[in-house]
Amino acid sequence: MNTKKVLTIIALLAVVVFVFYAVNATPVISDNEWTYIGGMEWYQTYDQGAAVAQETGKPMLVYFWTIWCTYCEKMQTEVFPYPPTKKILEEDFVRVAIDMDVNKEDTNRFNVQAPPQELFLDESGDIITRIPGYIPEEAFLDVLTQVRDLHKSRKKTVITPGVEAKNALTNTNETEHIKEDQPNR
Amino acid sequence: MLKSDTLLYLSIALGAAIIYLLTLEILKKTDRHSHQIKWLVRTFCGLLVFDFILLSYYFYSSNFTVAYVWQFSSKYYPVWYRLSGVLAGQTGTLLFWAALIAIGALWLNETKGKETDFVKKSLIIVVILGMYFTVLTVIDSPFKTIYQDEPSLLAQNNPDLTVNFVPEDGNGLNPLLIDPWMATHPFTTFLGYAGTAVPFAGAIVYLFMTFLGRSEAAAQKMWVDKGIQWLRVSWLFATLSMVFGGIWAYKSLGWGGFWAWDPVETAMLLPWLMLTAAIHTVVEHRRDGRKYTILAPVLTAFTFSMVVYATMVTRSGIFESVHAFISGAVGRYIILLTGISFVLPLALGAVKYVKSDVKEREEKSLLNRTNIFYAAILTLLVITFISFFGITYPPIAKQVYGVKYSVTAQFFNLWIYPFFILMFLLIGLGLHYRPSKKKEVVNTFLFFTALTIVAALIRPNENFNIIDYTGIVTAEKPMLYAIIGGVSALSVIPPSIYVLYAVEERWKAKMSTFKKRHLKVKEAGILIIHIGVILIGIGAVYASLFVSDFSGELNINEPGKIVSLSPANAHEGFGRLGTWGVHPQEGTSPYSIQLIEFKEIEDYGAGENTGVPPPPSPGLSLREFYGKLQSGNIEESYQVRGVIDDVIQTEHVTYVKLAESGEQLWVAIDKLDNIPTGITVLAEGTLMADFPSPTLKKTFDLIMFASHMEEYRPGAGSPYKTVEQLHLAVYKGDKRIGHGIAKKEVFKNGDANRVMVDRSLTDDVFVSFSGLSGTKAPVTVKIKPLMNWIWIGSIFFIVGITMTILSDKERPTL
Known part of the structure; x- marks a missing residue:
């Protein structure tokens, strides 16, 4: 056998190894059941998440994304996996990730124009607050903690479920600050 | 407009005729139709090129009745950007492509040996390709008028669009493309x-x-x-x-x-x-x-x-x-x-x-020119395959299995890097190889390979990881990811030195053996290209890994003040340290930024360059106005134009003094608040002489009672873009490391941020600014090392390939 054939076989082997690894070990972002972001499992439709939220009494984070949006990638690789954030998300939130290319129904339901967008809802489906766009991890952690604490305190005090509290949060300028960096496409 | 489409149909017909005649000639082995074919190909090419020039002319002359021009151009753009609109959409690019392929056909048609079977057959294929793209152009023609293009954006916004309607201006390019x-x-x-x-x-x-x-x-x-x-x-x-x-x-x-x-x-x-x-x-x-x-x-x-x-x-x-x-x-x-x-x-x-x-002669030893070349080509093909797979597999997997893969930059960096390094080593080996010095060649290769492996293991800190494999978010991290991802970026250095060494050795050995000048030029060209590979390689690796990222907030009312920058997101990808010694947790950095000057600019564009003269300024200038009065040409009402010099407010009336080149005129109008001085206005009304104002206790020799007054902006009615512009300087400690202009431009169809880049051989200072909020100007500063090595390497590529093209003496002449 001549050297060129040997070299060809080596190259083909390299390609086979690559394809095997690429198919089996490339991070899957979503399959038919779940979306995997930040090492967590996310529901893919609002209805699934809402049902669980109602059952457990946890607030929901509904995250709108697409595979081509670079700021979503930043959210997914930097913001959500940030250890303190991840801990809160896993313990205290029902997570829903809406792929805007696929789930048009929920995209339209919440009138989301561009990815990324993060929406917080309580267990009965009322919107607590909305972050339109990318937000750095520290700021996101702040909002997340606020929403969680608010939700908890609201549950203890049984005065007209959280109307003032909700207003207080939606009216703060918190979300205004965060608007920066919304990529324009 | 229909005529241009007719020309496209005509080119398709001509193409068919050319193919028919060529096939006839090949089958019958004659040259009987060569004269007809020659002229048919020339016409075929001429028509397509003419069509493209015609489309370009529509852009040049801002003919907004053509839907494609309307969509991608605006009369305010400089001529350069108006012309670039030709290739802003699909249909224009297809036409351009068809025209270029037709030029290829023309070249074959005029080339030496055109009477051979080989060229005839090639010509058939090229003409078929040209026709294919012409057909694609016709399917979605760039020459459609706005009246034909029913569902267009324009038609939606103008429900009563009639054949007489000619749009004032086009929709324009996406501002990012300007x-x-x-x-x-x-x-x-x-x-x-x-x-x-x-x-x-x-x-x-x-x-x-x-x-x-x-x-x-x-x-x-x-x-x-x-x-x-x-x-x-x-x-x-x-x-x-x-x-x-x-x-x-x-x-x-x-x-x-x-x-x-x-x-x-x-x-x-x-x-x-x-x-x-x-x-x-x-x-x-x-x-x-x-x-x-x-x-x-x-x-x-x-x-x-x-x-x-x-x-x-x-x-x-x-x-x-x-x-x-x-x-x-x-x-x-x-x-x-x-x-x-x-x-x-x-x-x-x-x-x-x-x-x-045909059997290839097999050389006895393992190390020979053929094998090195072949190994390098295979490596290139593996890199090609990885790139191909990376963009091809995810959409297929999505369609077939409903699975979305996260194929990001890291995927490509991870898989291609080992082959990229292997490629460098093989380039070195290939350039260094000489049959007479096999032993030395092998030893050098092994030496640099060993050095590369050692360098791959030295990691001064986490930033040197070729990819940030800790950031990959899967349940389990595959071992290969950790192994390749953990390779140190230093591993690009030894193979680069190897290539440079090989280039030098080859230069010394080969240059003297060439007698002819063109061979020397060609050899130099080849070596320059390979040096370019090294520069781009080193630049790309370091510029992507070692970016430092800072943010600060300037106040436009405080020019000259130096604001210190804090490391924002200093880690690119979760888990990375900040770079060049700046740690994200430290909260301070040696960098600071200064606002030298803030400007707000309104740009009225190049309306006058469209070939259409700008509309005459409305109204009379003060000089024209007084000229008219003196000539005894008295009218009932006048429209005058002037700059506001003074404003007097009373309870019900506002008195405005217009001035221009020494002349002046007072205008009275129903009370208007907040009138700035210094702007040009148009005022329309009747005149009165010797008017005594009861409230001002003053008599005006001549005054205009204006029924209407509005601001007048020369050129277009309104600016085609407004610009918020920061002139900045960036400091490291006391030393100024960069300065320049960052701005945000707002167009009617969107906005674009133009960053400041101050380049140097060691690093780029990169400042982005995405608009004011109140008087605050938030900025992001990035320090990107070795960025310019990439562009310098690219210049080497361009110079090198041009040298090899020009020095190829065996090139066929027309």
Whole structure:
């Protein structure tokens, strides 16, 4: 056998190894059941998440994304996996990730124009607050903690479920600050 | 407008006639129709080129009744950007492509040896390709008028659009595309793309003729001589296209820097890699006709296949990418062409492989020129395959299994890096190789390979990881990811030194042996290109890994004040340390920024450059007005134009003093608040002489009682863009490391942020500003090391390839 054939076989082997690894070990972002972001499992439709939220009494984070949006990638690789954030998300939130290319129904339901967008809802489906766009991890952690604490305190005090509290949060300028960096496409 | 479409139909008919006559000649083995064919091809080419020039003229003259012009142009753009609109959409690019392929056909038509079967057959293929793209152009014609183009944006906004309606202005380009690099990027891209059509045809004909066992040698000389220069020129333009696109992406926010492995960027890399591989095989095949008799033509044909594939990625709508904004009927035909262009050369190559009995002479030792070349070409092909797979598999998996993969820049960096390093080592080996010095060559190779492995293990800190594998978010981290991802970026240094060493050795050994000047130039060109590879390699690795990222907030009312910058997101990707000694947790940095000057600019554009004279200024200037009065030309009311010099407010009336070149006039109008001085206004009303004002206790010699007054802006009615502009300086400690202008431009159809980039050999100071909030100007500062090595390497590429093109004395003459 001549050297060129040997070299060809080596190259083909390299390609086979690559394809095997690429198919089996490339991070899957979503399959038919779940979306995997930040090492967590996310529901893919609002209805699934809402049902669980109602059952457990946890607030929901509904995250709108697409595979081509670079700021979503930043959210997914930097913001959500940030250890303190991840801990809160896993313990205290029902997570829903809406792929805007696929789930048009929920995209339209919440009138989301561009990815990324993060929406917080309580267990009965009322919107607590909305972050339109990318937000750095520290700021996101702040909002997340606020929403969680608010939700908890609201549950203890049984005065007209959280109307003032909700207003207080939606009216703060918190979300205004965060608007920066919304990529324009 | 219909006429232009007629010309397209006519070109298709001409193409069919050319193919018919050529086939007739080939079958009957005559030259009887050669005269007709010659003139038919000339007309075919002339028509398509004329069509393209006509479309360009519509853009030049801002003919907004053409829907395509309306969509992508505006009369306020400088002529350069108006013309760049021609290639802003799909239909214009298809026409350009068709015209360029027709030029290829013309070249074959006028070339030496046009009476041979080989050229005739190639011409048939090129004409078919030209017709194919012409048909695609017709399907979605760029010459459609706004009246024909029913569902257009324009028609939606103007329900009562009639045939007499001519839009004032076009919709305009996406503001991000108004950039010199983006204006030239599509031109170079399609010049590169179209250049592969002739080599494709030549390679197909060569494969077809030789597997039948016909004269190998004659066909070989023919296709190689015809093909190689086209390949080189395509390579030149493909390189330019990627460089221009890269510079643009580098300056545009949201594009992830000069290279982000976006599907479209990757798709553009595929033809480039294939061209690189093809050129190397063809050069070897040209030296020795028994080498690469199958691989060279197959790879050459694949350059065109990859080009069509790249178009499919950008235009078919299958792929999710920022570029893929257009899809439609044309997509399907491009997919079809992609399939054919891959299968045809592959099938012909396979048949030839089975039938061929040409045996290559096997050299005894393992180390020889053939094997080194072959290993390098295989490495290139593996890199090509990884890039191809990375953009092709995810959409397929999504369709078939409903699974979405996260194929990001990290995926490509991870898999390609080992082959990239291997490539460098092989380049070094190939350049250093000399049959007489085998032992020395082997030892040097082993020495640098060992050095590379050692360098790969030295990691001063986490930032040196080739990818941030800790950031990959999966349940389990595959071992290979950790192994390759943990390789140190220092590993690019020894192979680079090796290549430079090999270049120097080769220069010393070879230059003196060449007697002829053109051979020297060619050799120098080749060496320059390979030095370019090194510069780009080092630059790309370091510029992507060691970016430092800071943020600060300036106040436009405090120019001159120095604001210190804090490390924002100093880690690129979760888990990375900040760079160059700045740790994200420390909260301070040695960097600071100063606002030198803030400006708000209104730009009225190039309305006067459209060839249409600007509308005359309305109203009379004060001088004209007094001139008219003196000539006794008294009218009931006047419209005058002047600059507000003084304002007196009373309870019900506002008195405004207009002044201009020494003349002045008082105007009284019903109370208007907040009138600034210094602006030009138009006032319309009646005159009164010797008017005594009761409230001001003053008598005006002449006053105008205006019924109407409005601000007047010269040129267009309103600015076509407004600009918030910061003149900035960036300091490290006390030392000024960069200065320049960052701005935000707001157009009527969107806005664009223009970053400040202050370049130097060691690093770029990069400041982005995305608009004021109140008086605050938030800025992001990035320090990007070795960025310019990439652009300098690109210049080496361009200079080197140009030298090899010009010094190729065996090039066929017309």
